[in-house]
Amino acid sequence: MTSSLSKPYIQLGIFSIEKNANNTAAAMRSKGLIPTVKKQSSQGKTFWRVIVGPAQSTQERSEILSIIKSAGFADAYAVSS
Numbered sequence: 001m002t003s004s005l006s007k008p009y010i011q012l013g014i015f016s017i018e019k020n021a022n023n024t025a026a027a028m029r030s031k032g033l034i035p036t037v038k039k040q041s042s043q044g045k046t047f048w049r050v051i052v053g054p055a056q057s058t059q060e061r062s063e064i065l066s067i068i069k070s071a072g073f074a075d076a077y078a079v080s081s
Contacts, residue, residue: 003053003054003055003056004056005054005055005056005057005058005061006080007061007078007079007080008053008054008055008056008061008078008080009051009052009053009054009055009078009079009080009081010051010052010053010055010061010064010065010068010076010077010078010079011049011050011051011076011077011078011079012024012028012035012050012051012052012068012073012076013049013050013073013075013076014047014048014049015047015048015049015050016045016046016047016048017048018037018039018048020048021037021048021049021050022037022048024050024073025037025050027071028050028052028068028071031067031068031071032067033052033064033067033068034052035050035051035052036050036051036052037049037050038050038051051079051081052064052068061078065077065078
């Protein structure tokens with residue numbers, strides 16, 4: 001699915017422990033969102049990013065961000081991918 005927004009995804013967090021990322025993703029699924037856990041590495045360290053999206057409009061992105069923040073992820077923000 002593609003989006004015309006430059007930052008259609010919401011990043012909930014970056015986790016050094018995969019289980020924590022998966023638990024966060026499960027919490028988002030229980031809120032009706034569709035999260036993705038992305039395994040990445042930087043400077044020899046592996047980490048897992050949890051993102052939700054892509055949103056199709058700024059309104060949808062705002063609604064998703066509101067749900068995420070109400071679930072306790074106050075630092076969540078929009079990202080490009």
